[in-house]
Amino acid sequence: MNRVTSHRADRPVRAGVPDHGRVPRYYAVKTELFDLVETLGEGTVLPSERELAERFSVSRVTLRQAVSELVLEGKLIRRQGSGTFVAPPKLVQPLSLVSYTEGMRRQGVEPSRNVITCERVTADEQLARDLLLEAGDPVFHLERVLIADDERIGLESTYLSAIRFPRLLDVLDPTTSLYACLTEKLGVEFLDAEERIETVLATPREALLIGTNPALPMLLLHRVSFDTDGHPIERARSLYRGDRFSFIARLHAER
Structure with a gap:
């Protein structure tokens, strides 16, 4: 019998993790970063790259890949010279x-x-x-x-x-x-x-x-x-x- 777990219908099932449980490190960081983004208000600037890399215990290269995917998905916005901000709803x-x-x-x-x-x-x-x-x-x-x-x-x-x-x-x-x-x-x-x-x-x-x-x-x-x-x-x-x-x-x- 399958164990019943709760999940949000607007998010990937099991947070997008395949059944074998192995995911690239950047994707795990992306998931954690997205959870952080959801707690921040629209237009809020993200903490610095150094601070986030330390928070998630990853290299800056890994962090940048996670941030880049959230930018492509419209969850974050990069502004030249200003930083990265939480995007407004689509x-x-x-x-x-x-x-x-x-x-x-x-x-x-x-x-x-x-x-x-x-x-x-x-x-x-x-x-x-x-x-x-x-x-x-x-x-x-x-x-x-x-x-x-x-x-x-x-x-x-x-x-x-x-x-x-x-x-x-x-x-x-x-x-x-x-x-x-x-x-x-x-x-x-x-x-x-x-x-x-x-x-x-x-x-x-x-x-x-x-x-x-x-x-x-x-x-x-x-x-x-x-x-x-x-x-x-x-x-x-x-x-x-x-x-x-x-x-x-x-x-x-x-x-």
Whole structure:
């Protein structure tokens, strides 16, 4: 009969220790360090590297590896010249037809955008298939850095048919919500979307625009949205910092 032990449902079972019980020393330190982090408040600076190494009886090299993993996971933040701090909770965006603006404001966060590109280009074969166009048809391309409370957290690239929405650039303020513009000014009704999520590393250009380390895991979303007639509205590629962002969805049984 198995012995019943208590554990937190939001943590790895048995703290991530394999059944044979052998773990790298840095991982054991990481677990202890995470327990320490949970007792500290958001924005609290960690004790010095020397103090932590002595506290956990490990070398500084081992400690640095544990700290680095917690930074990648978004539990800690390194600030050049200031130290390492306890990170705030991750932002949560619903996997639904909710705009970035609305999703952030629901969490009490003020969204904004830096416009990188707002241009008219021609559709290649794949984009034409996604938007039910002919290759070479004109499309609008909008690329923007996504910001939450003055912190850069993502990069979004969106394509829309210039034939279907010829007035788009005349009525859109690219620093504001594209969805609000489409629904309120162009009469578009969103019905559903197809979305694919994967993990990637940012390109050097993307990392520079977002202001993050190129080694940081990113969450990449590909989306094609459709209107109530089943016609595609947009194709979007959204890249989010994995250390600051997560997604939530409510699933329903198929009937």
